[in-house]
Amino acid sequence: MLFPLSPLSIFLRHTKQTSSPNLSQTQTNMSELSQLVPKDRRPEALGDFRVLPDELICALLEDLSPRDLAHLSSVSSVMYILCNEEPLWMTQCLKSVKGPIEYRSSWKKTTLYQLHVPDKLVECCGKSLHFDGFNSLFLYKRFYRCFTTLNAFSADGDNVEKKKDLSLNEFRNEYDGRKPVLITELAETWPARSTWTSEQLLHNFGDTKFKISQRSSGKITMKFKDYVSYMNMQHDEDPLYIFDDKFGEAAPSLLKDYSVPHLFQEDFFDVLDRDERPPFRWLIIGPERSGASWHVDPALTSAWNTLLCGRKRWALYPPGRVPLGVTVHVSEEDGDVNIDTPSSLQWWLDIYPMLADQDKPIECTQLPGETIYVPSGWWHCVLNLETTIAVTQNFVNSKNFEFVCLDMAPGHRHKGVCRAGLLAIDAECSEDTKLNATSANDKLNYPDMHRREKRLRVSKYGENPFVDDSDENATNGLITSNKNLQIDEFSYDIDFLATFLEAERDHYISIWSPSNCIGQREMRQWLHKLWVEKPGIRDLIWKGACLALNADKWSECMEVICTYHNLPTPLDDDELPVGTGSNPVYLTEGHVIKIYVEEGLESSIHGLGTEVLFLKIF
Structure with a gap:
């Protein structure tokens, strides 16, 4: 990049090209220089x-x-x-x-x-004033991000595996729940391959309102014709992009233009009605320089993303390995996880070039017609190298079901470990963690994961990237440097992660994390529907219910109650508690048994009608 010469550099070049000046000549030159250089205002x-x-x-x-x-x-x-x-x-x-x-x-x-x-x-407002004598590296870097182009963008290469004609068995055995893969030709028969262009969408849906990437607490929408106009005019450092989970309701015909690829059709959320299930599919449209900053998909679901137009650059890290430049905050009260991260463009421009080879992410450039699979718990960041149009869906299947249940269980420690790895472990449990990590070594999927005493971190405003993790202001709560933990590897194994569940937690009375994709009652309803409608996978559902609902604890209580009162135990279909109220309810032959766990009998009796209504539905 070329920069204009400053008056000082012009003066220095001039003095080097002339013979050594005497004192009076130097004073004269300095006087001339003071007139050339604007005063710092x-x-x-x-x-x-x-x-x-x-x-x-x-x-x-x-x-x-x-x-x-x-x-x-x-x-x-x-x-x-x-x-x-x-x-x-x-x-x-x-x-x-x-x-x-x-x-x-x-x-x-x-x-x-x-x-x-x-x-x-x-x-x-269009008649702006200009002033000399003011320089700001912060404003200059922001200005550069607003006007840079990515047509010559280069990275170190693509190391995400690319596959063609991937069979379902090969996907499940080698990739599902294990590692990302870029798959070609899954969308060749989709009408969207030819109809999802800016011009076609503008013609068909110009007056349709779509949701915009959330940059405020309120809902932001734009008519598509206004958004296209914005894309053509804007010079934002982090451009807005369409990220709409309701596009099927806003433009139903778009749902006919694609179908879920055969590799990803198993989705346990399918047992819920459309208005009951959490957001799961998104239309994504964004201009050059826009993108999704570092994140882990909600509820530790997996995702597929098919690109219809343009080019996307992807960077990914395995579960538990927080990307350099990112800080995770975990609430000790409810387990809510918040992430401080630079924008996608800022990370690629400021952080990526500084990474050592061993710190580089797994990365690839996605082209039109290609589908990328992102497994549960994987960190990923996406940068649009040009205007892109894509569709993506998140799903729960047999490979990630237990992780989804664990992520939505009450408590803070396990959620932080799932998202941030050992960075989220406080010193109090360091010895236990050493033992757990040692016993889990044979289950490690990613032996290249390791901890560092210092992590590269970009503050909110971008200027002081090197921060010691022991700084409480930088880590906010549970996130610590873990200098007492001499552990070099992290196991993303469900048995290992489950050891961080709080022993005293109670699904029915614990605070529910606002980051969970569904509420407590919806969670109980979902697991009960799975139990009834998918009897072939009850062993798996039981494991998930034990993580999320303490199902084993309530089952033991039921056995004691039934034995004491000489009642028949619940049938197989009724082994999970039913009802959406504040207490577990069981069905036995001719009886309904409610275990009061919230504020005793007097308070709980008022909720009996809720369970009765629920039982009528089922």
Whole structure:
């Protein structure tokens, strides 16, 4: 990349090309230089705020209202620059948006339009002022991310296996629940291969509203014609993209354009009605530079993703190996997992080039017509190298069912370990962890996993990437450097992970994590439906129910109750507790037995009607 020469570099080149100047000549040159170099306006323009880094000032500005930003921008030249940054106004717009977005060539104009500011005042926004004497590496890097192109993007190569004509047996034996694979020709017969282009979708669904990638607490939608207009005009560092799990309801005909590939048709969520099951399929459309930052799919489900248009770059890490540049926070109260991660583009530009060979992810470039399989628990990050259109679905099958049940069980420790590996283990259980890890060595799937005392981490605003994991502010709670744990390997084995379940947890009265894809009652209903409708896999369902519902604990209680009262034990179809209330309910021959676990008899008796209604349904 070429950079313009500064006045200082011009002066230095000039003095090198001339004979050694005398003192008076040097003083004259320095005087000329002082006239060429603009005075740094930052200290005077920011006053006491000058001690704060630009990224922190920009973060503080996000909490102000548009009116406050307008007032503050008139205080000084530097405040004018900071208060007119496009990313700031993008945040302002998405924070206050009500209804569909109609992009107006810039985020500031779009925000003011949303606030019904008169057009004549909005037009003044196009007449920007320019100032010399202010330089910011933070703003420059952000500007670069907004305007860089990826047509010449290069990486170290593709090391995700690529397969053609993959049989179901080969997939289940070699890849399902084990490792990613890129599969060709699964979608060759789909109408979507020819009809899912920007032009065709614009013609057929121009006025259809689709959900946009969530960048705020509210629901954001855009008409497809407005989104296409946005894609053509935008220069955002992290562009919005369509990520719609309701596209089948918004445009039902799109569901006829593709079918679930034969490799992924086993899905245990199929026993639920469409309005009962959690989100599972998404239409994904995004421009160049957009993408999905590092994450693990919800509930540790597996996924397939088929690309219809454009090129995507994928990076993946095995379960338990947190990508460098990412920090995981685990709530000790309910097990909710939050992730601090740079945008996909920022990670590829700033973090990826710094990785040692042993830290590089598994990666590949996905082309139109190709389908990638992402196993349960795998970290992945996606960067759109050009405008892309794709469809993806998550599913639960026999290979990941127990992990899904474990992920939705109450408690925090096991969830953190499932997502972050040994980084989520606190010092109190270090000795037990050593023993468990040692006994699980023969079950390790990924021997290349290892822990480091320091991890590369990018803070929210991107400027100080090297952080010691022992810093409590950087790790927030359970995530520690684990300097007491001399363990070099992590086992993503269900028996090993289950050892981190809290012994005193109780599915019926424990706090339910908000990150779970379904609620407690829906979880109980789902497992009961599986038990009734899929008797051939009851051994597997029982294992999952023991992880999520303490089914073995309640079964022992039932045996004691039935023995004491001389009652018949539940039949095979009724071995799992039924009902969606706050207490486990069992059916025996001629009897309904309710075990009061929440606030005693007086409180629980009011919920009896719920269980009775549930039993009538079944």
